[in-house]
């Protein structure tokens with residue numbers, strides 16, 4: 001099965017080809033420039049532009065791809081520079097050879113910041129990253145026995161022929177820039193990169209789909225700091241004198257942010273373009289602003305510029321111009337509003353995995369929940385809750401609003417930790433397993449309020465839960481490989497095959513529900529938890545989802561449904577558990593449950609007569 005491709009125009013004039021030509025031309029011009037001109041001013045400007053581009057591209061990996069906005073990334077420039085300087089001063093290493101060690105030291109330091117990133121997100125992380133920069137500056141200032149503190153540290157002067165001037169620095173940083181952009185491209189095209197983008201859009205959801213988010217983030221932090229640290233080593237050698245105030249400067253962090261936002265955060269070339277556009281301005285301010293207030297004026301200027309960009313060019317030059325071009329050329333995926341979805345195919349995509357957990361002992365339920373408890377402050381949302389789910393069944397979990405159904409799902413999939421009780425899947429305790437491992441143990445779920453990754457395409461959404469998903473799966477070509485084809489098959493199974501290249505955030509609520517369902521199915525779960533699959537969608541879509549559930553069940557998937565739509569529950573489920581105040585008050589087949597006095601009482605209090613006429617309605 002082929003993944004549909006977006007029309008990118010005639011081959012000879014396609015934007016992709018135009019972009020490749022422009023890049024090749026720019027790299028050639030930059031590579032030849034020092035050979036045809038010995039203008040030191042422009043060479044210096046290019047060196048500084050390369051430096052900023054490397055830093056902005058590195059920043060883009062953790063902040064653009066992964067969504068952890070860091071104000072501390074310039075600390076890695078300083079760490080790389082100081083490591084390089086100390087190695088060259090004390091061990092006599094050539095600074096250009098010591099610079100990669102500076103990069104590795106920065107990557108190691110980034111892991112420390114990453115440890116904080118395991119627990120902190122959003123604005124709190126921005127503040128922590130800024131504190132990290134300040135901490136690094138203070139450490140270097142005060143550790144004078146090693147760093148010479150505020151007196152500064154002098155590096156050896158270049159040993160090469162004076163006629164070569166700055167050419168070795170120029171090429172060292174140009175090569176580093178090319179490598180950084182290449183690494184950035186390879187990451188973006190890998191399953192690892194898709195995982196980072198998923199973390200950016202919804203980290204806890206990515207976790208629930210089997211992405212090892214902690215490990216991914218740590219790797220992203222290290223990958224982001226490595227090139228910046230190497231660049232720091234080269235830059236330190238270039239300026240030959242290091243001072244903490246200059247090397248750990250918040251103004252550099254601002255420039256990185258500004259370059260990335262100007263070009264386009266999260267894009268491959270945006271940070272590079274932004275750096276090249278910003279550098280002339282940096283040079284201008286260096287020449288015109290001097291004196292003790294120069295730093296403050298620069299901050300005011302960069303801050304204002306950032307505000308202007310965020311207001312008038314929020315997605316940056318690259319993304320805005322791409323959107324404009326595709327509107328003009330009509331290459332955006334065609335709007336499909338109101339288009340009828342394709343029928344659900346008669347058969348499921350062929351399974352690609354062996355059963356994730358062992359065969360069940362005879363008589364053993366697939367899911368056994370025993371004495372589960374969860375309290376939020378004084379509210380006992382789930383209280384000594386016990387039930388089982390038979391393999392091959394479609395089991396309903398119903399109950400009045402606030403009875404704890406969603407909390408039970410959250411405890412099952414590991415989104416919440418239980419206060420007490422045990423959960424066994426196929427005879428194996430899973431309640432102490434991390435969330436991603438539960439997803440890989442055969443458990444998948446959908447959410448009451450649908451959660452897709454809005455800035456990923458439908459197909460990329462389905463690449464996130466790929467089973468081979470691990471850092472070992474770091475490779476390019478996710479869009480054309482076997483995984484993309486399987487993802488496409490699942491999209492087609494739910495009727496969304498024609499939408500593979502649409503951004504999930506631009507699809508309708510019902511379509512997003514189907515994408516989320518397909519996403520869960522890519523995991524090939526043994527137990528599928530559906531939280532209100534029929535809520536907020538039209539009857540035709542309810543019928544489609546019912547059809548899908550029946551087909552999945554016929555193929556061997558066990559399903560647990562939380563739903564208020566009673567006709568759906570009664571027609572689809574072969575067994576029902578009723579929750580009230582966090583515990584199971586009744587269990588049985590649908591015909592028994594709909595007449596159970598305890599159930600009627602839980603839903604409607606004493607007004608049981610009214611209930612007699614409502615079994616066909618939503619509860």
Ligand SMILES: Nc1ncnc2c1ncn2[C@@H]1O[C@H](COP(=O)(O)OP(=O)(O)OP(=O)(O)O)[C@@H](O)[C@H]1O
Pocket residue numbers: 376379380381399400401402403404405406407408448
């Ligand atoms: N994160 C939370 N913090 C505090 N209280 C919570 C939290 N999540 C759930 N609760 C409380 O736990 C109880 C059970 O909520 P839950 O969402 O599990 O019920 P539900 O049966 O799924 O309800 P509904 O049918 O309305 O979706 C409610 O009283 C709710 O307010």
